Amino acid sequence: MKFNFKTSYIVIAVVIVFVFLLSVGKMFLILDAGERGVLFKPYTSGLDKENIYGEGFHIIAPWNNMYIYGVREQQRDEPMDVLDKSGLSISMDITVRFNPIFNEIGFLYEQFGLQYINVLVIPEVRSTVRQVAGRYTAEEIYSTKRAEVEQAIIDETKAVLSLNYIEMKALLIRSINLPDQIKTAIESKLKQEQEALAYEYRLQSETSEAERRRIEADGIAAYNRIINASLTTAILRQRGIEATTALAESPNTKVIVIGSGKDGLPLILGNN
Numbered sequence: 484m485k486f487n488f489k490t491s492y493i494v495i496a497v498v499i500v501f502v503f504l505l506s507v508g509k510m511f512l513i514l515d516a517g518e519r520g521v522l523f524k525p526y527t528s529g530l531d532k533e534n535i536y537g538e539g540f541h542i543i544a545p546w547n548n549m550y551i552y553g554v555r556e557q558q559r560d561e562p563m564d565v566l567d568k569s570g571l572s573i574s575m576d577i578t579v580r581f582n583p584i585f586n587e588i589g590f591l592y593e594q595f596g597l598q599y600i601n602v603l604v605i606p607e608v609r610s611t612v613r614q615v616a617g618r619y620t621a622e623e624i625y626s627t628k629r630a631e632v633e634q635a636i637i638d639e640t641k642a643v644l645s646l647n648y649i650e651m652k653a654l655l656i657r658s659i660n661l662p663d664q665i666k667t668a669i670e671s672k673l674k675q676e677q678e679a680l681a682y683e684y685r686l687q688s689e690t691s692e693a694e695r696r697r698i699e700a701d702g703i704a705a706y707n708r709i710i711n712a713s714l715t716t717a718i719l720r721q722r723g724i725e726a727t728t729a730l731a732e733s734p735n736t737k738v739i740v741i742g743s744g745k746d747g748l749p750l751i752l753g754n755n
Contacts, residue, residue, distance in 0.1 A: 510545050514538045517555040521589045523548040532589030550597060552588045556580055556652055559600065563609055565616040573621055574660040579608050579640070580652040587648040594647070603647055608654070611640040625659050632656075 514520055520536035523529065524547050536549065543549055561577045581604060583591055595603045615635045616624060624632050633656050641651040 510542055512541045512543065512549055514541065514551060517553060518551050519554050519583075519585055519588055520549045520551045521592050523550060530589060530593055532593060535586050535588060550592055552583055552591070552597070554583050554585050554588070556582045557600070559605060559608075560657075561605060561608060563612060565613045567616060567621045567624060568619055569621070571621045571661075573616065573624060575612065575616070576657040577608065577612060577636075578653075578655045578657055579604070580654075581644065581649050582652065584645075584648050584650050591648040599649075604644065604649060607643050607647070608640055611643060612636055615639060621661055625661055629656075629659070 512520070514536060516538050518538055520541070522531045522534065522536065522543060524531065524544075526546060541549070558578060558580045561579070563575055563577065565573050565575055567573055583599070591599055615632060618635075619628060619632055623629075633654075636656070637651075637654045640654055644651045
C-alpha cells in the first residue's frame with residue numbers, strides 16, 4: 484500500500500484543529516451573574532483557594548480547570564422524622580435558605596466539592612434539628628416552646644454552617660405533625676389550662692372589685708363619722724340662718740314663715 488503524504492497532512496490538520504477548538508472552549512469562559520469560579524492548576528500550584536473569579540469574561544490556560552459555583556440564595560425543603568425527649572416520633576417539615584460565602588468557595592470546593600448541598604448542608608440541618616428536638620418534649624415542640632425550639636435550631640445550624648463556608652439566610656419550621664392521639668391529648672390539656680387561667684382571672688377581678696367597694700364603703704363611713712362629729716348646735720343654727728336668708732332673698736320664694744322654732748329660728752311651713 485502506497486503511503487499518501489497529502490492524506491496524512493489532512494488528518495494531522497484536522498486533529499490539530501479539533502484540539503485547538505477543544506482548547507479554545509476551555510480557555511475562554513464567561514461566568515454568569517450569580518456565579519463564582521475557583522481555578523485548579525494541576526501542573527503547577529494546584530487549587531487556587533485565595534483568588535476567586537467573579538462574573539464576566541475570563542481567559543485561562545487550557546490545561547487548567549475552572550470549577551463554577553452558583554452563589555445565589557438557594558432553598559431546600561426537608562421533611563424529616565425526629566424523636567423528642569421521651570422518644571416519641573415527630574414529623575417536621577423544614578425549609579432552609581442559604582448560599583456559599585463568595586470569597587471562600589475555594590475552601591468549600593477543597594473540603595466538600597461541587598455537591599456540597601447533599602454532602603454538607605442537608606446532613607448538618609438534619610443533624611441539628613434532631614439534636615435540638617431531643618432536648619424537648621413533644622408538647623413543648625408542638626406548642627408551649629415552639630418559638631424557643633425554632634430559634635435554637637436556627638442559631639445552632641447557622642453556627643455550624645458558617646464554620647463550613649455557608650451563610651444561612653433563614654430556617655423555618657413549616658409544620659409539626661404528631662400522632663393524632665398525642666395531638667388530641669395536648670390540645671385538650673392546653674384548653675383546660677386556658678380555662679383555668681380564665682377562671683383565675685375572673686376570681687382576681689371579682690376580688691379586686693370587692694376590695695374596691697370595701698375601701699369605698701370605709702371611706703364613706705369615715706366621712707359620715709367626721710360630719711356627724713362636726714355638726715354642733717351652733718353650726719346647725721348658723722346653717723339655718725343662712726338657709727332662711729337665702730329663701731328670703733329669692734324672687735321665686737313662695738314659702739310662708741311663721742313664728743320661731745325652739746332654737747329661735749323661723750318655722751317653715753311643711754317642715755316636720
